[in-house]
Amino acid sequence: MKTVALVIIDVQKGFDDPSWGSRNNPQAEARIELLLSTWRKNSQPIIHVQHCSLESNSPLRPDQPGNEFKDEARPMAGEKQLTKTVNSAFIGTDLEEYLRSCAIESLVIVGLTTDHCVSTTTRMAGNLGFKVSLVSDATATFDRRGNDGTHYSASDIHNIHLASLDGEFCVVRTTEQVLSELASNI
């Protein structure tokens, strides 16, 4: 079977902090848990990415309880883990070197948040030559305000970012599509 790594980005307790505002895709963590357990059953590689913020007030700082992985995405012994301090999981980490050394060419990317760390990592992965599936219902983001004061909903941000990424940096798929492809690949 083809090797496909599941890359789980920043699924950490700090994202439950109310300071982030309203979120879309409340089921994303359940989808990630399902993908993770299926990846384990199939002995496919899993990469856990943890954000260790350098910002003074971030709940994702290493000294904050929010730095911990959420229960749905807790790594198991033997699974690759890496920490990062910026949005891209390829900057300041050994991710590219690790993937090349394992001859992994295909990635399934999930996690938080769609338009920040997930988008940035997906863009770099695609531009570095990896084949990426981005899972639309296993990613999520938060409402944001433009610098002109306009309010944008999490779901509009999420959907527009997926439209910009799809076909250019990755293929956007649902959890169901990814699981059915994995099953047909066995």
Add this chain to the structure above:
Amino acid sequence: MKTVALVIIDVQKGFDDPSWGSRNNPQAEARIELLLSTWRKNSQPIIHVQHCSLESNSPLRPDQPGNEFKDEARPMAGEKQLTKTVNSAFIGTDLEEYLRSCAIESLVIVGLTTDHCVSTTTRMAGNLGFKVSLVSDATATFDRRGNDGTHYSASDIHNIHLASLDGEFCVVRTTEQVLSELASNI
């Protein structure tokens, strides 16, 4: 005065091809021309990025007339030029090395398209530690369709991408704000 490089991304004739669909910010090239002439008057560094697509049907392929720079963004002798084949101007190029060797820490980014090459380059620049101003009226994009068939307008895509980038990877500014900052910096 502080050194600030103007990075002009993919302002090439191929983007006038009707196959891209409807665009926002028709004045972007005029704004870029104004920024470029001001940068020249101030002897600040200018970096011209040219996309050399590897895709068989792209008007931006090196063997197509659309690969040429638009008149408003034509490089002059002595200005740094680089070509790229992916979205990020930092991948497969010497851009980071060039900026470090010139001790350039601050960038003003303009060009096409907001959500593809401009966003990807801005994200990597910010994550690599550069201070980035992204110019809202000197960038533009095209309508896109999501993989569920939903149509998104160029201006909604543009505005949402700027909202996601602002404060996280860069500061979003208008041409007028950038020019007034440059003037006060002299």
